Amino acid sequence: MRIVILAGGGGSRLWPMSRSNMPKQFCRLISEKTMFEETLERFKDFPMEKIYIATTKELLSQVRDLVPNFPIKNIIIEPARRDTGPAMGYAATFLNLLDPDEPMAFIPSDHYIGRSDRFLNSIREAENIIKETGKMLDISIYPTSPNTALGYTKIGRKKFEKNGVEFYEFLAHKEKPDFETAKKYIEEGNYLWHANYYMWTPKNFLEAYGKYAPELFFKLKEIADLMKIGGKEDEIKKIYLSMEKISIDYAVTEKMDPKSVLIIQGEFEWKDIGAWDTLYENLLTKTDERRNLVRGERLNIDTSGCIIYGSDKKLIATIGVDDLVIIDTDDALLICPKGRSQDVKKTVMELKDRGGKYL
Secondary structure, eight states: OEEEEEOOOOOGGGTTTSBTTBOGGGSOSSSSSOHHHHHHHHTTTSOGGGEEEEEEGGGHHHHHHHOTTSOGGGEEEESSOOOHHHHHHHHHHHHHTTOTTSOEEEEESSEEEEOHHHHHHHHHHHHHHHHHHOOEEEEEEOOSSOOTTSOEEEEEEEEEEETTEEEEEEEEEEOSOOHHHHHHHHHHSOEEEEOOOOEEOHHHHHHHHHHHOHHHHHHHHHHHHHHHHOOOHHHHHHHHHTSOOOOHHHHTGGGOOGGGEEEEEOOSEEEEOOSHHHHHHHTGGGOOTTSOEEESSEEEESOBSOEEEOOTTSOEEEESOBSEEEEEOSSOEEEEEGGGGGGHHHHHHHHHHTTSTTO
16 A cells, blocks of 8 residues: 655644644644654554655655655655645546556644554555455544534444454545534534545546546546656646645545445544644643643743743743633744634634735
């Protein structure tokens, strides 16, 4: 199986640390290593030639700085940032030219995973089931709250179990529902958080684009023809930029024939580090005696439940505040209630409207 590490995305809800030229996967948010490095390390026992990195031209330097010895021929350079629909289709097109029938797994580089052994076992078993059934495999996680920033997968009965990995019927997918709908899904009990680990063969993946997202598919086919010739980067970029900016979840997953998909219920610790409150929850064990998560110089009086990220060059002093996000960088300072962390994206959108400074 080929492993494709997705490292071309943004991360607007983790502004101001996550920026357009330094998105969250390249930030040291959880440990002294970036999430990108930690993702690669999970696959250290896989053959190097089977590992690929999908990123954009603008972020290639970040990748090369972190893994300078990674083979350049295994870096899939997307012509631009166009969301996961075009990006994953582009990677599938690239791998389809190498071997259309070898299974591949798309692995986001901005997730926290505990019990990596169980996670990797799910990936390996998925490869076997793809070869046996020809179906697409995906991993979903038991939900703990009505999170509106995630997609939801509706599952049916358990089909079978292989080496401790459970496989379920896929019934439907709903991307980022509103709060009341997400709450209803949690109450119904047969919806899981969608974790975005798509696994299939390049050939079948592209056939799904042809069926459910034909406009993307025909442009990917044009790109494939140019890839075969070589040296057509400008023409490929022009076609790629004309593709709709859309996630694969809206373009394909919500339309998938349930009979073509099986779902693995992930039995490992998983968090999509998508916002400051999620990061805080993930690092609760590293908080102080008043549940503050702090990096940098600090002086906190009567302060609790806050996440405060600064530097050793500036003191951040707080008095009598609770449950705040305080993120201080060289050129921007964010302060908001922890419960409004998802709204940081609104700040990013406003900054875009103002011309993009500080992004």
